[in-house]
Amino acid sequence: MTTYEHILFDETDGVATLTINRPAMLNALHTALIAEMIHAVDRVRDEGKSRCLLLTGAGRGFSSGADLAGGDTASSALSGGAVDAGKVLETHFNPLLERLFALPVPFVTAVNGPAAGAGCSFALSGDIVIAAKSAYFLQAFVNIGLVPDVGSTWLLPRLAGKARAQAMMMLGERIPAATALDWGMIYQVVDDVELMPTATAIATKLAKGPTRALSLIRHGIRDSLDKSLTEALMLERRNQRLAGGSPDFIEGVSAFLQKRPAAFSGK
Known part of the structure; x- marks a missing residue:
């Protein structure tokens, strides 16, 4: 320790x-x-x-x-x-x-x-x-x-x-x-x-949230501050692909459809 x-x-x-x-x-x-x-x-x-x-x-x-x-x-x-x-x-x-x-x-x-x-x-x-x-x-x-x-x-x-x-x-x-x-x-x-x-x-x-998505949000906002609209749109596209491939996305959608709170794992 x-x-x-x-x-x-x-x-x-x-x-x-x-x-x-x-x-x-x-x-x-x-x-x-x-x-x-x-x-x-x-x-x-x-x-x-x-x-x-x-x-x-x-x-x-x-x-x-x-x-x-x-x-x-x-x-x-x-x-x-x-x-x-x-x-x-x-x-x-x-x-x-x-x-x-x-x-x-x-x-x-x-x-x-x-x-x-x-x-x-x-x-x-x-x-x-x-x-x-x-x-x-x-x-x-x-x-x-x-x-x-x-x-x-x-x-x-x-x-x-x-x-x-x-x-x-x-x-x-x-x-x-x-x-x-x-x-x-x-x-x-x-x-x-x-x-x-x-x-x-x-x-x-x-x-307790979807850690990968939150990470992409924090980095995506900062990166977009110095980019053109077209570059920002491309960055969002890339980040959405990464977030959409996460277990937390599957859990989020499942929880929404099942009308229950999501239990995100941070993965």
Whole structure:
């Protein structure tokens, strides 16, 4: 059994719940923590025990972003040394984001309190994003003379539109959960006490669904964003062939005809 120092990981009822667990530091992200997240996500991908991933943060925040206080980048900058602020992206942060997007199972995020910097990117990368009323999203890079990273320049314009995403990044202002909902960045806002029950219920429903079809949906939507209509139609055609060849399709049709709930196996 794997023991983690900076995250919590639990698999129950087909749902893998990954909790960023540095509450005293508002779940600031450093390389050791990201390495543990990568390990946990790889387990979900490879072991096949869970059919949905749920990501959240412990305590009063989802994540305040990269740990500047405990990282080498800040100390190098203060000492006047040469700084490659992008190195850790290449070695840790970007590989984690790529893994989250490539997962063969649905991915839900439950956002509590601040989701800033890299934490904002991870929060918004979920297929379904549920936010507490206390949550807010922040791209604060400009406040320290850096540029948005961990996929935010790709992700945010697609969620909120160019004008809003650009203002969010250039002004470095908080976007409250209610505003994020209005902008189409997230799916739902709930009372703080209802965050985890709501997110867990959604994740459990997805975990009981037709996993292959859900995987094709999550990948198909993202792939179609950069394609022409004709290319998107061809992609849908291919994905429908793959989904139609699954045991879950047979079960879904059988359940519909027999007027009973479907018992999907995830195959």
